[in-house]
Amino acid sequence: xxxxxxxxxxxxxxxxxxxxxxxxxxxxxxPERPGAWLMAxxxxxAVDRAxxxxxxxxxxxxxxxxxxxxxxxxxxxDAALDDPFGDDLLRLxxxxxxxxxxxxxxxxxxxxxxxxxxxxEIARAFLVxxxxxxxxxxxxxxxxxxxxxxxxxxxxxxxxxxxxSVLEVVYLVFNEGYSATAGDDLTRPELCQDALQLGRILAxxxxxxxxxxxxxxxxxxxxxxxxxxSDAAGAPVLLLEQDRARWDRLLIGRGLAALARAEALGAGHxxxxxxxxxxxxxxACHARAATAAATDWSGIAALYEALARRVPSPxxxxxxxxxxxxxxxxxxxxxxxxxxxxxxxxxxxxxLPAVRGDLLSRLGRHxxxxxxxxxxxxxxxxxxxxxxxxxxxxxAARRAGEA
Amino acid sequence: xxxxxxxxxxxxxxxxxxxxEKILTAMGRFNEELVKAGVMLAGEGLQPSARGxxxxxxxxxxxxxxxxxxETKELVAxxxxxxxKSMEEAVEWVRRCPNPFNVDSDIEIRQVFEAEDFGDxxxxxxxxxxxxxxxxxxxxx
Numbered sequence: 059x060x061x062x063x064x065x066x067x068x069x070x071x072x073x074x075x076x077x078x079x080x081x082x083x084x085x086x087x088x089p090e091r092p093g094a095w096l097m098a099x100x101x102x103x104a105v106d107r108a109x110x111x112x113x114x115x116x117x118x119x120x121x122x123x124x125x126x127x128x129x130x131x132x133x134x135x136d137a138a139l140d141d142p143f144g145d146d147l148l149r150l151x152x153x154x155x156x157x158x159x160x161x162x163x164x165x166x167x168x169x170x171x172x173x174x175x176x177x178x179e180i181a182r183a184f185l186v187x188x189x190x191x192x193x194x195x196x197x198x199x200x201x202x203x204x205x206x207x208x209x210x211x212x213x214x215x216x217x218x219x220x221x222x223s224v225l226e227v228v229y230l231v232f233n234e235g236y237s238a239t240a241g242d243d244l245t246r247p248e249l250c251q252d253a254l255q256l257g258r259i260l261a262x263x264x265x266x267x268x269x270x271x272x273x274x275x276x277x278x279x280x281x282x283x284x285x286x287x288s289d290a291a292g293a294p295v296l297l298l299e300q301d302r303a304r305w306d307r308l309l310i311g312r313g314l315a316a317l318a319r320a321e322a323l324g325a326g327h328x329x330x331x332x333x334x335x336x337x338x339x340x341x342a343c344h345a346r347a348a349t350a351a352a353t354d355w356s357g358i359a360a361l362y363e364a365l366a367r368r369v370p371s372p373x374x375x376x377x378x379x380x381x382x383x384x385x386x387x388x389x390x391x392x393x394x395x396x397x398x399x400x401x402x403x404x405x406x407x408x409x410l411p412a413v414r415g416d417l418l419s420r421l422g423r424h425x426x427x428x429x430x431x432x433x434x435x436x437x438x439x440x441x442x443x444x445x446x447x448x449x450x451x452x453x454a455a456r457r458a459g460e461a
Numbered sequence: 462x463x464x465x466x467x468x469x470x471x472x473x474x475x476x477x478x479x480x481x482e483k484i485l486t487a488m489g490r491f492n493e494e495l496v497k498a499g500v501m502l503a504g505e506g507l508q509p510s511a512r513g514x515x516x517x518x519x520x521x522x523x524x525x526x527x528x529x530x531x532e533t534k535e536l537v538a539x540x541x542x543x544x545x546k547s548m549e550e551a552v553e554w555v556r557r558c559p560n561p562f563n564v565d566s567d568i569e570i571r572q573v574f575e576a577e578d579f580g581d582x583x584x585x586x587x588x589x590x591x592x593x594x595x596x597x598x599x600x601x602x
Binding site for chain 2: 174247262263308
């Protein structure tokens with residue numbers, strides 16, 4: 059901003075410098091003072107560009123350029139005082155996650171600029187062709203330029219709204235790694251690590267935002283179970299049946315600490331804890347239970363209730379039904395699930411009949427349970443899941459036959 | 462990948478002399494950078510081996526010996542666990558570490574074995590519930 063008069067150009071240059079840094083640092087290593095390197099690199103490019111354009115500019119501008127270059131030689135006290143690297147990183151993160159961009163553009167740009175992933179790595183992570191990713195990035199940059207998105211961190215009310223967009227992108231990346239939507243693998247742990255790293259960096263840059271710590275807590279706790287989420291054949295393993303001895307206690311500790319920070323920072327908020335903190339609290343209930351039987355289902359049910367108030371959703375309600383079924387018995391859970399079935403919004407979701415099937419089984423109503431499992435199996439897109447639902451349906455039918 | 466980064470002991474760390482204030486401050490800043498970069502997972506200093514014990518396993522016998530232990534260079538004075546993309550990145554971070562001691566010292570980097578994937582059978586409904594909810598909530602925001 060100090061060297062070039064063109065704000066847009068300054069933003070480009072800072073972004074280019076940051077991009078260059080993020081491209082070279084993994085290979086050459088993080089330099090001594092990244093902030094200083096960044097500003098120096100951006101200044102060098104500005105000087106280069108100014109020199110190139112001088113050939114096409116009227117002579118009188120030359121003097122202005124030379125004065126600007128001389129200014130560039132002077133020690134940059136501002137840069138020494140703030141944390142230009144941290145600030146630029148934060149600015150870049152907010153720009154890359156700007157709501158004017160489509161979600162896939164935000165994700166691609168964030169992973170490219172801040173995660174340091176190559177377009178090829180991003181393409182492989184989301185199982186789309188590399189040119190598609192390249193296009194998304196090009197389009198995203200163009201959209202940002204055309205919309206005149208400023209290279210700055212939003213403040214006040216806008217910050218809260220824009221932060222939600224950043225957290226959404228980070229969590230999308232995490233989820234893609236945690237339960238990959240396509241491909242041969244159930245999980246892609248590297249993506250989880252990328253998202254976790256982004257979240258931890260964000261927590262360092264925006265340490266007073268409770269939902270940042272809430273999201274980090276949620277990701278740390280979920281990541282603690284990564285090793286146990288699939289069996290040797292790659293089939294998914296239910297949380298309640300995972301080998302808890304293999305849950306990563308280091309990540310659990312970190313997750314619980316982040317949750318405590320989120321709760322402390324969010325205390326006194328009129329609406330209570332935010333959605334990420336609530337989801338993290340639910341994950342924490344599982345993490346704290348030494349065995350599945352020791353799970354605090356009442357606590358989980360109450361948390362889902364709070365979550366439903368914050369983020370009204372039939373899916374959240376269904377999860378509450380499951381928790382209530384565990385805490386207060388299957389009949390109580392079934393009452394909630396039945397109400398949801400009447401609601402109609404979950405008609406195409408395999409999990410509603412699956413949950414009803416499970417609750418009906420536990421109530422000894424095996425014939426009805428079999429019908430629900432079969433319905434669930436017909437609704438799911440996932441092969442291994444369909445197989446398991448069909449197997450449960452067959453088992454329920456068998457028990458109904460015995461009655 | 463994870464690495465364990467071990468600061469190997471020196472006579473200074475073993476004789477329990479108080480750490481140099483300047484080193485402590487510099488290390489504190491380094492640790493902050495590791496946290497800010499999302500690399501730091503854990504890190505601790507270890508008390509001198511004089512306060513430690515060793516248990517020797519031989520067949521079914523167990524022999525407990527009190528420290529201190531002689532082979533200073535082989536002992537660990539402190540450790541970190543870092544989340545990094547490669548050994549090269551780990552080496553770069555270690556290069557940036559301030560001198561842990563006022564004498565020559567070593568910092569050793571070892572890769573952590575990642576857990577293998579295997580587990581038990583699942584009932585898909587609960588798992589699906591978890592995942593769909595997360596996806597749903599992400600979409601809703």
